[in-house]
Each structure stands twice: as C-alpha cells, then as structure tokens.
Amino acid sequence: MDYLKVIVTITKYYNVVYAGAMVGFLAWFIMLLANGYHYGAGMSPITLAVMVISILTVVFAALNIYVDELIKGGRQR
Structure with a gap:
C-alpha cells in the first residue's frame, strides 16, 4: 500500500x-502573438510549444x- 501512496503523491x-x-x-x-508570431511568420516557437504541450x-x-x-484496484481488495 505504500507504493500506491507514493504514486498518488507523485501524481x-x-x-x-x-x-x-x-x-x-x-x-x-x-x-508570441503580441510580438507578431503567427501562422506563416516564424512558426518554429509555436510548433515547439505545441509539441511540448x-x-x-x-x-x-x-x-x-x-x-x-x-x-x-486497491478499493476492491
């Protein structure tokens, strides 16, 4: 049961x-949008952010x- 508590805390x-x-x-x-980055103009920061998200x-x-x-599973036992 200690393993479950650790996993829940980490989560x-x-x-x-x-x-x-x-x-x-x-x-x-x-x-980015305020500084003029939009579709077609320097998309690499936005693409990177979308991948990370x-x-x-x-x-x-x-x-x-x-x-x-x-x-x-712990409740059913």
Whole structure:
C-alpha cells in the first residue's frame, strides 16, 4: 500500500506542475502573438510549444488513468 501512496503523491505534484506549465505556455503564446508570431511568420516557437504541450498532455492523461486504476484496484481488495 505504500507504493500506491507514493504514486498518488507523485501524481498530485505532477498535476500541479502540469497546471503551472499550461499557464506558462498560455502566457508564452500571448507573448508570441503580441510580438507578431503567427501562422506563416516564424512558426518554429509555436510548433515547439505545441509539441511540448502535446507530450505533456499525453503523459498527464496516462499517469492519471494509471493512478485511477490503481486506486480502483486497491478499493476492491
């Protein structure tokens, strides 16, 4: 059961980091758009941000699903 508590705690902290990263990316997008980066004009920063957000989102969803299944399995025992 200690393993489950550690995983749940790590997931909670990861969720906070993920939320902070999304706020940071939103601020970065706003800054890029305000400085003239848009479709067709210097897309590399926006493309990089989209790739990082996509990877973080997949990891975020997978970790939360995994922890949810662990918790469900722990309740059934």
